[in-house]
Amino acid sequence: MTNRLEDLLSTLQAAATLEDLQAILETLRDHYGVEHTVYHWVNSVGERYGAGTYSAEWVDRYLEKDYLRMDPVIFVCFQRFTPVSWKELDWSSKPAREMWQDALDHGLGNQGYTIPIRGPSGQFALFTLNASLSDEDWAQFIDENARDLMILGHEFNKKALEFEQWGEDGSVPALSPRELASMGCLARGMSRAQAAAELNISEHTLRVYIESSRHKLGAMNTTHAVARALSAGIIII
Amino acid sequence: MTNRLEDLLSTLQAAATLEDLQAILETLRDHYGVEHTVYHWVNSVGERYGAGTYSAEWVDRYLEKDYLRMDPVIFVCFQRFTPVSWKELDWSSKPAREMWQDALDHGLGNQGYTIPIRGPSGQFALFTLNASLSDEDWAQFIDENARDLMILGHEFNKKALEFEQWGEDGSVPALSPRELASMGCLARGMSRAQAAAELNISEHTLRVYIESSRHKLGAMNTTHAVARALSAGIIII
DNA sequence: TTAAAACTCCCCATAAATAGCGAGGTCGCG
DNA sequence: CGCGACCTCGCTATTTATGGGGAGTTTTAA
Numbered sequence: 167m168t169n170r171l172e173d174l175l176s177t178l179q180a181a182a183t184l185e186d187l188q189a190i191l192e193t194l195r196d197h198y199g200v201e202h203t204v205y206h207w208v209n210s211v212g213e214r215y216g217a218g219t220y221s222a223e224w225v226d227r228y229l230e231k232d233y234l235r236m237d238p239v240i241f242v243c244f245q246r247f248t249p250v251s252w253k254e255l256d257w258s259s260k261p262a263r264e265m266w267q268d269a270l271d272h273g274l275g276n277q278g279y280t281i282p283i284r285g286p287s288g289q290f291a292l293f294t295l296n297a298s299l300s301d302e303d304w305a306q307f308i309d310e311n312a313r314d315l316m317i318l319g320h321e322f323n324k325k326a327l328e329f330e331q332w333g334e335d336g337s338v339p340a341l342s343p344r345e346l347a348s349m350g351c352l353a354r355g356m357s358r359a360q361a362a363a364e365l366n367i368s369e370h371t372l373r374v375y376i377e378s379s380r381h382k383l384g385a386m387n388t389t390h391a392v393a394r395a396l397s398a399g400i401i402i403i
Numbered sequence: 404m405t406n407r408l409e410d411l412l413s414t415l416q417a418a419a420t421l422e423d424l425q426a427i428l429e430t431l432r433d434h435y436g437v438e439h440t441v442y443h444w445v446n447s448v449g450e451r452y453g454a455g456t457y458s459a460e461w462v463d464r465y466l467e468k469d470y471l472r473m474d475p476v477i478f479v480c481f482q483r484f485t486p487v488s489w490k491e492l493d494w495s496s497k498p499a500r501e502m503w504q505d506a507l508d509h510g511l512g513n514q515g516y517t518i519p520i521r522g523p524s525g526q527f528a529l530f531t532l533n534a535s536l537s538d539e540d541w542a543q544f545i546d547e548n549a550r551d552l553m554i555l556g557h558e559f560n561k562k563a564l565e566f567e568q569w570g571e572d573g574s575v576p577a578l579s580p581r582e583l584a585s586m587g588c589l590a591r592g593m594s595r596a597q598a599a600a601e602l603n604i605s606e607h608t609l610r611v612y613i614e615s616s617r618h619k620l621g622a623m624n625t626t627h628a629v630a631r632a633l634s635a636g637i638i639i640i
Numbered sequence: 641t642t643a644a645a646a647c648t649c650c651c652c653a654t655a656a657a658t659a660g661c662g663a664g665g666t667c668g669c670g
Numbered sequence: 671c672g673c674g675a676c677c678t679c680g681c682t683a684t685t686t687a688t689g690g691g692g693a694g695t696t697t698t699a700a
Contacts, residue, residue: 245524247523247557247561288638320553342677357623368678373658388657389625390592393633393640402445402634604647607650610688611649612647614688614689
């Protein structure tokens with residue numbers, strides 16, 4: 167079992183395209199004997215990226231019906247650090263129950279396990295296994311494989327980040343100390359006058375820093391500049 | 404080795420206080436034969452939470468000298484998904500070199516390995532091992548233990564989140580879809596006029612959303628609101 | 641069903657941010 | 671030693687954001 171995992175991880179580390187991830191997920195599904203294995207990257211607007219063994223029909227339907235906004239799995243994973251087994255969730259709301267039935271009709275199994283994974287700048291992804299098993303068998307399966315699945319999920323996310331070149335490209339412009347301090351003050355809610363007082367400089371000088379930060383960050387306005395600085399991780403609230 | 408890890412993980416799962424974490428980190432240090440093991444939770448104001456085997460003097464000095472703001476480990480981990488070995492980092496800047504020398508003077512080893520860990524609502528923590536070893540030995544050590552260390556780091560963070568009840572209490576206010584969309588537009592650099600056009604609403608309506616978002620987020624101004632929304636991970640650029 | 645929340649629109653006055661023009665001192669690097 | 675980058679300060683005019691007031695409809699949830 168462990169050797170098989172090592173093989174899969176080696177393959178994963180050699181993956182170069184999204185199709186490679188797709189193939190690995192299929193291998194993984196067969197290896198674990200489950201219905202589906204899915205890695206997908208989630209953001210507020212919709213699915214930005216993903217691979218898995220769900221049927222194209224189900225993926226289309228999921229997007230079309232905007233299930234992303236009512237899916238308890240996503241909702242709960244967004245607020246949790248630890249993985250979740252689907253049966254633990256609250257499926258009582260009407261849209262959730264409709265979605266669940268719809269999922270079963272589209273070939274999903276009755277059990278699921280989803281691992282939330284977070285990367286830099288709010289990046290968020292999910293690694294999911296779906297199966298048809300009794301509650302006891304599923305609990306045992308998860309108990310036995312939870313750790314391997316976490317490793318796998320993280321390796322998938324690592325690859326996805328490489329593909330997208332998220333943050334790793336060092337294209338983040340360097341701000342001077344005063345510029346960083348200025349951005350920091352603004353990000354913490356200070357007005358220009360307050361920030362200038364905090365930094366013991368005139369408001370005009372502060373403005374010069376904000377302007378130069380804006381230009382370096384390629385931002386349209388102060389809010390944009392602060393957002394980019396935060397997103398790039400060069401300031402922290 | 405693996406059995407020892409299982410023991411440690413069991414102890415960790417039973418931990419109930421920060422002191423327990425502290426004791427486990429000390430056991431871990433002795434087990435791996437390294438100089439220091441540290442778990443700490445990071446935000447901009449300073450260390451919010453942490454446990455580890457660093458001397459009190461070093462922790463005090465670190466905070467006093469505001470090293471948090473110049474520490475390349477933190478800076479880089481904030482932008483990465485994968486762990487980092489300290490020798491890979493850029494220590495060329497003067498403040499970084501001074502900090503490094505200061506660290507050596509305070510009993511730190513010449514090698515380090517830090518794993519960034521992210522939780523819900525922008526929570527961010529680091530799990531660090533520090534040792535005195537040659538580059539080759541350290542590389543081999545990391546190669547052998549990377550996976551276990553990742554598991555350990557995640558278990559530490561899971562515990563820390565339990566202690567702090569992060570995210571469970573709804574401490575992050577829920578914004579309505581339109582409010583989120585408004586914040587998103589502003590974070591992407593649009594002016595109010597542009598954002599209103601983008602969302603197909605009047606500029607005044609947009610203002611209502613910005614205002615309500617501001618109030619929900621407890622922000623002083625628009626920039627602050629966007630910064631908090633980003634920081635909480637409820638919007639993504 | 642009914643109440644709460646969300647979504648949409650409008651006006652007015654004031655506060656704040658942006659854009660443009662300046663100038664001069666310090667520090668490090670080649 | 672000069673060049674560039676950083677830090678500091680001032681002025682004016684225009685654009686934009688904020689804060690206060692109100693008032694309808696639709697959607698969602700108890």
